[in-house]
Amino acid sequence: MISPTAKKFHGIPLSVLDLAPITEGSEASDSFKNSAELAQHVEKWGFNRYWLAEHHNMPGIASSATSVLIGHIAGATETMRIGSGGIMLPNHAPLVIAEQFGTLESLYPGRIDLGLGRAPGTDQATAFALRRTLNTGPEEFPQQVEELQNYFSGHPAGHVRAYPGRGLNIPIWLLGSSDFSARLSALKGLPFSFASHFAPQYTLAALKLYRDNFQPSETLEKPHAMVGVNIIAADTEERAHWLATSQQQQFLSLRRNMPTKLLPPIDNIDEVWSPYERAAVEQTLDSGYTFVGTAEMIKEKLEELIDNTKADEVIINSQIFYQKDRLRSYEIVGELME
Incomplete structure (x- = not known):
């Protein structure tokens, strides 16, 4: 599950x-160009995976058609693993996801990851618009995962x-921000x-549950846990904190239930x-x-x-307004890898 060109920290x-942030003053087409450019750079710098997340009805996030965008990024890169972080499975028929990711794997063999979440990735009204019913919910996630696995195994x-x-x-x-997916994984x-980058208070408990209850399978002999972090790196501490105000404003807008495009940094x-x-927001x-x-x-x-999490992998989110600063942030992290 490791890219052949991946380096390590x-x-x-x-x-x-x-x-796939849509910044103020730009459109989704700009976001897709920026994501492809970022993917090409982080592949060169030795990052292992490049995951895209499914969100809906969010003016500042362009990755709603996640499978389509994964194909775009995979086509722009050569060796790095590309996948979903994640597909919100209750929004879809498992057969559709099996066909979409079967197509991606056929186009880019040995490079596709399928990360699955059980939340809708949106509000209830949008979830209904996606599904046309709310009779299928997160509680049916285990059965949906099983159905999806059976489509891949050829024994549905x-x-x-x-x-x-x-x-x-x-x-x-399996992706999670609570103990549910930890237990199921x-x-x-x-x-x-x-998702410790936005649910930090549950991280250590969820990882312990996962490791303590892990049952070896044909897929894995021992637990393999990845944790998410937000990183905003710059050549000076002052600029890094200034750039970080874009992400702070994004979470503030969500807190106010008024999501916006990703806003430029502000001084105060x-x-x-x-x-x-x-x-x-700071919590x-x-x-x-x-x-x-x-x-x-x-x-x-x-x-x-x-040291604290004993993570097997780390996945990094960097919500940075200016593309050159986003590239530089990942470059700084890349320079830390062996």
Whole structure:
């Protein structure tokens, strides 16, 4: 499950989580060009995976048609693993996902990851618009995962087969921000990725549940856990903190239920939020899983993260307004790898 060109940080591969941000003053087409450029650069710098996340009804996120965008990024790169972080399975018929990822794996053999989440990735009204019903919910996620696995194995219940998809070995990951997917990943012997970059308070408990209850499978002999972090790196601490105000504004807009495009950095964010809002955003962007600063500061924080979580991989989200600064942030992290 490791890219042949991947480098490591203290023996741990590092990967990229891209929310395909649409910045103020730009459109989705600009986001897709920026994502392809970023993917090409991080591949060269030795990152292991490049994952895209499914969100809907979000003006600042362009990755709603996640499978299509994965194909775009895979076509722009050569060796790096490309996948979903993740596909929100309750929004889709498992057969459709089996066919889509069977197509991707057929086009880019040995490079496709399928990360699955059970949340809708949106609000209830949008979830209904996607599904046309809310009778299928997160509680049916285990059955949907099983159905999807059966399409790939070629042994579904009934006579329906996934073409393409049948017989293909596409790594399935379960993603979570609570204990549910930790338990299910352990039960099914699958790799697990925890969204510690926005649910930091549950990280260590979820990882412990996963490892303590892991049952070996044909997929994995032992647990394999990846944790998410936010990293905004720059050549000076001052610029890094200035760039970080874009992500802070993004979480503030979500807190206010008024999502926007990714906004440019501002000089004094305390003029924008109230003390209560600041505390809420800072709780989500916990300093243990959100690193802002120079190379040396990021290196120290990553070492501490790996020591605390015993993670097998780390996936990095960097919500940065200016493309040149986003590239530089990942380059700084890339320079830390062996």
